[in-house]
Amino acid sequence: xxxxxxxxxxxxxxxxxxxxxxxxxxxxxxxxxxxxxxxxxxxxxxxxxxxxxxxxxxxxxxxxxxxxxxxxxxxxxxxxxxxxxxxxxxxxxxxxxxxxxxxxxxxxxxxxxxxxxxxxxxxxxxxxxxxxxxxxxxxxxxxxxxxxxxxxxxxxxxxxxxxxxxxxxxxxxxxxxxxxxxxxxxxxxxxxxxxxxxxxxxxxxxxxxxxxxxxxxxxxxxxxxxxxxxxxxxxxxxxxxxxxxxxxxxxxxxxxxxxxxxxxxxxxxxxxxxxxxxxxxxxxxxxxxxxxxxxxxxxxxxxxxxxxxxxxxxxxxxxxxxxxxxxxxxxxxxxxxxxxxxxxxxxxxxxxxxxxxxxxxxxxxxxxxxxxxxxxxxxxxxxxxxxxxxxxxxxxxxxxxxxxxxxxxxxxxxxxxxxxxxxxxxxxxxxxxxxxxxxxxxxxxxxxxxxxxxxxxxxxxxxxxxxxxxxxxxxxxxxxxxxxxxxxxxxxxxxxxxxxxxxxxxxxxxxxxxxxxxxxxxxxxxxxxxxxx
Amino acid sequence: xxxxxxxxxxxxxxxxxxxxxxxxxxxxxxxxxxxxxxxxxxxxxxxxxxxxxxxxxxxxxxxxxxxxxxxxxxxxxxxxxxxxxxxxxxxxxxxxxxxxxxxxxxxxxxxxxxxxxxxxxxxxxxxxxxxxxxxxxxxxxxxxxxxxxxxxxxxxxxxxxxxxxxxxxxxxxxxxxxxxxxxxxxxxxxxxxxxxxxxxxxxxxxxxxxxxxxxxxxxxxxxxxxxxxxxxxxxxxxxxxxxxxxxxxxxxxxxxxxxxxxxxxxxxxxxxxxxxxxxxxxxxxxxxxxxxxxxxxxxxxxxxxxxxxxxxxxxxxxxxxxx
Ligand code: SF4
Numbered sequence: 003x004x005x006x007x008x009x010x011x012x013x014x015x016x017x018x019x020x021x022x023x024x025x026x027x028x029x030x031x032x033x034x035x036x037x038x039x040x041x042x043x044x045x046x047x048x049x050x051x052x053x054x055x056x057x058x059x060x061x062x063x064x065x066x067x068x069x070x071x072x073x074x075x076x077x078x079x080x081x082x083x084x085x086x087x088x089x090x091x092x093x094x095x096x097x098x099x100x101x102x103x104x105x106x107x108x109x110x111x112x113x114x115x116x117x118x119x120x121x122x123x124x125x126x127x128x129x130x131x132x133x134x135x136x137x138x139x140x141x142x143x144x145x146x147x148x149x150x151x152x153x154x155x156x157x158x159x160x161x162x163x164x165x166x167x168x169x170x171x172x173x174x175x176x177x178x179x180x181x182x183x184x185x186x187x188x189x190x191x192x193x194x195x196x197x198x199x200x201x202x203x204x205x206x207x208x209x210x211x212x213x214x215x216x217x218x219x220x221x222x223x224x225x226x227x228x229x230x231x232x233x234x235x236x237x238x239x240x241x242x243x244x245x246x247x248x249x250x251x252x253x254x255x256x257x258x259x260x261x262x263x264x265x266x267x268x269x270x271x272x273x274x275x276x277x278x279x280x281x282x283x284x285x286x287x288x289x290x291x292x293x294x295x296x297x298x299x300x301x302x303x304x305x306x307x308x309x310x311x312x313x314x315x316x317x318x319x320x321x322x323x324x325x326x327x328x329x330x331x332x333x334x335x336x337x338x339x340x341x342x343x344x345x346x347x348x349x350x351x352x353x354x355x356x357x358x359x360x361x362x363x364x365x366x367x368x369x370x371x372x373x374x375x376x377x378x379x380x381x382x383x384x385x386x387x388x389x390x391x392x393x394x395x396x397x398x399x400x401x402x403x404x405x406x407x408x409x410x411x412x413x414x415x416x417x418x419x420x421x422x423x424x425x426x427x428x429x430x431x432x433x434x435x436x437x438x439x440x441x442x443x444x445x446x447x448x449x450x451x452x453x454x455x456x457x458x459x460x461x462x463x464x465x466x467x468x469x470x471x472x473x474x475x476x477x478x479x480x481x482x483x484x485x486x487x488x489x490x491x492x493x494x495x496x497x498x499x500x501x502x503x504x505x506x507x508x509x510x511x512x513x514x515x516x517x518x519x520x521x522x523x524x525x526x527x528x529x530x531x532x533x534x535x
Numbered sequence: 536x537x538x539x540x541x542x543x544x545x546x547x548x549x550x551x552x553x554x555x556x557x558x559x560x561x562x563x564x565x566x567x568x569x570x571x572x573x574x575x576x577x578x579x580x581x582x583x584x585x586x587x588x589x590x591x592x593x594x595x596x597x598x599x600x601x602x603x604x605x606x607x608x609x610x611x612x613x614x615x616x617x618x619x620x621x622x623x624x625x626x627x628x629x630x631x632x633x634x635x636x637x638x639x640x641x642x643x644x645x646x647x648x649x650x651x652x653x654x655x656x657x658x659x660x661x662x663x664x665x666x667x668x669x670x671x672x673x674x675x676x677x678x679x680x681x682x683x684x685x686x687x688x689x690x691x692x693x694x695x696x697x698x699x700x701x702x703x704x705x706x707x708x709x710x711x712x713x714x715x716x717x718x719x720x721x722x723x724x725x726x727x728x729x730x731x732x733x734x735x736x737x738x739x740x741x742x743x744x745x746x747x748x749x750x751x752x753x754x755x756x757x758x759x760x761x762x763x764x765x766x767x768x769x770x771x772x773x774x775x776x777x778x779x780x781x782x783x784x785x786x787x788x789x790x791x792x793x794x795x796x797x798x799x800x801x802x803x804x805x806x807x808x809x810x811x812x813x814x815x816x817x818x819x820x821x822x823x824x825x826x827x828x829x830x831x832x833x834x835x836x837x838x839x840x841x842x843x844x845x846x847x848x849x850x851x852x853x854x855x856x857x858x
Contacts, residue, residue, distance in 0.1 A: 265718035523803035
């Protein structure tokens with residue numbers, strides 16, 4: 003696991019930042035927290051170069067630093083956040099759906115800019131785009147930016163945010179201890195301080211919540227609002243709030259799941275519900291409850307015909323309200339999608355995120371099995387899943403498959419890492435002839451195997467892409483030069499590439515898009531199996 | 536309660552640790568000791584049988600309640616014989632073997648066997664010349680395999696496959712309302728889905744085979760369809776809530792079968808070449824002889840995909856990645 007994961011992380015960084023930064027990141031990934039000097043030594047880069055690389059990584063929220071006091075010297079340690087590295091894979095999805103989710107034009111541009119810079123301000127974005135402040139475009143983007151911030155797709159950052167949470171905690175501990183005593187602390191004192199801190203950290207969580215609010219308050223100054231101006235602090239730094247985007251991706255997958263499992267009408271209703279809830283913690287177990295009335299009000303009326311077409315009701319000519327309620331009940335009864343919480347206001351419903359995740363994972367895993375090992379492979383897998391440990395004989399009898407085929411499938415499944423075999427000797431001498439061989443499957447373990455396969459495949463795809471890119475590096479350079487010249491002279495007549503090269507380039511582009519497409523799909527699956535972390 | 540849990544697993548031995556886990560799901564604070572007491576109790580009243588594993592654990596299997604009541608009335612030695620016969624499963628066991636293992640006088644063994652035969656606990660079978668004994672409700676080894684689904688002692692895959700498709704089609708037709716949108720569904724609480732007996736009836740009517748069709752056979756076929764994810768089994772309580780019938784004996788007639796539409800989930804792995812590659816697990820490594828850099832599948836796959844893309848561009852709109 004670790005090796006594949008490490009390889010993938012390195013590739014991601016190479017892809018985005020190039021090989022030199024990769025070297026630096028590699029050291030941090032492998033060795034954990036280190037001071038600058040050691041990083042430079044291990045990565046065989048000069049100190050100044052290393053520092054530059056670290057700056058880039060900090061800017062992009064990948065690396066955190068912490069100051070520690072060693073005697074009279076202050077030393078700074080750096081560490082890399084693996085999850086942040088992996089999160090970069092999702093960027094494609096964020097940009098792709100930003101407009102749809104924020105429901106404002108230009109959201110994708112802003113998201114793209116923020117992702118590209120790691121942390122950025124609105125002014126920076128405007129300058130980057132070369133947009134004059136007097137154009138309509140500017141006004142529109144400002145509106146969008148405000149919406150994005152309000153809905154928490156971006157979150158404000160402070161300098162201290164680059165300190166890792168762990169470091170913050172230990173720092174606070176030191177501080178508290180210093181207050182209590184000047185000597186070596188006793189155990190009791192230690193415990194007291196720890197307890198106190200735990201309380202503080204909890205507070206801190208709330209405080210971060212309210213900190214954001216304070217930010218909004220300070221942004222939305224009443225005087226300004228009276229004037230009707232856009233209340234944005236244009237120089238406040240923001241970063242993309244992954245959680246919010248991930249929650250949205252999750253919702254998207256849920257809607258899609260409902261659509262394939264049941265039908266379009268149900269998925270429309272599911273989408274309405276999820277849009278109303280619009281929460282931002284992607285790994286909650288269950289959503290808060292909303293009333294049927296509210297759902298009914300929000301479902302677009304023009305869909306009623308479709309709804310009618312897609313569900314046979316018990317009686318003819320049911321009202322729209324009853325029809326929607328029937329769909330809701332269907333979602334409660336089937337596939338554990340909703341839960342009816344109580345009968346208040348015509349019934350209130352919650353979304354069962356956890357159950358949906360589990361069924362989604364199960365479906366996807368079983369689909370993998372089916373694609374790779376056929377229906378018969380799936381038969382065995384599901385049989386073992388439902389009945390637990392079984393010997394080969396029982397498997398043959400319960401799946402009604404040809405004994406040879408059963409054995410063959412079992413071996414294949416075992417080498418894929420999905421099923422295990424367990425020996426149960428009947429006699430003390432453990433003679434093979436007197437031993438039961440029981441087959442078993444553990445879905446949780448299978449999911450891990452699958453996730454690792456995804457990482458592995460993604461790393462392979464990256465490698466293939468690098469090969470294509472470096473194979474055509476001369477071509478790409480030439481193309482860049484051409485583009486630059488065109489920009490400079492504002493004319494499109496300059497041609498550095500000949501016809502054959504042009505064709506080659508086109509081919510290359512197609513290949514890269516294809517690789518991106520499949521990568522995007524894999525990333526979506528990875529998100530699911532990582533619980534949208 | 537514990538018995539219910541074991542029984543719900545069907546006719547298989549279940550590991551005691553597993554049972555304990557299951558129990559704890561329902562009653563979280565059942566201690567191991569109490570649990571063991573219960574098991575011992577169940578064993579003594581004949582509701583479960585047990586078997587020891589090599590590492591000193593026990594596995595349990597449920598016996599039916601009727602059997603247990605009968606077993607209660609047996610003498611100790613009779614019970615021992617019963618267990619012997621029970622453990623011989625479908626092979627059966629001969630009288631001499633019983634005698635050897637139990638070490639009782641012949642007459643005693645004979646009278647016990649006779650007694651149990653009368654109570655319909657065991658029966659005598661004569662596959663060839665030797666008389667064998669086995670439990671009353673078990674089919675002897677040779678007959679035990681369904682005549683319909685097996686030929687020469689092996690599952691007859693041809694028969695299985697054709698029965699599968701008959702059953703699936705039948706269930707499919709009754710799972711979705713007709714004459715409506717192709718994705719239409721029935722309202723919640725709809726109770727007209729098919730039951731096992733309906734499927735059996737349907738298969739009988741098709742007259743695919745001369746061999747008598749038994750419910751158990753069809754049930755097995757349906758189980759396979761469930762394993763393949765083509766249908767689901769659902770419990771529907773069509774017991775009228777007003778009548779005082781309790782539904783603790785969920786008979787099969789209350790289970791209905793519903794077809795699932797064949798739609799594939801978006802599993803991205805097998806769409807990429809690596810997901811189908813025989814070298815993926817071991818051989819293909821970063822700098823190995825087989826590696827993504829030397830891979831022969833990627834170029835093939837890319838070419839195919841690009842050709843498709845081009846065709847699409849000429850044809851209708853491009854197939855977007857909209858999931
Ligand atoms: S050989 Fe090619 S297809 Fe196979 S695992 Fe390696 S990169 Fe993937």
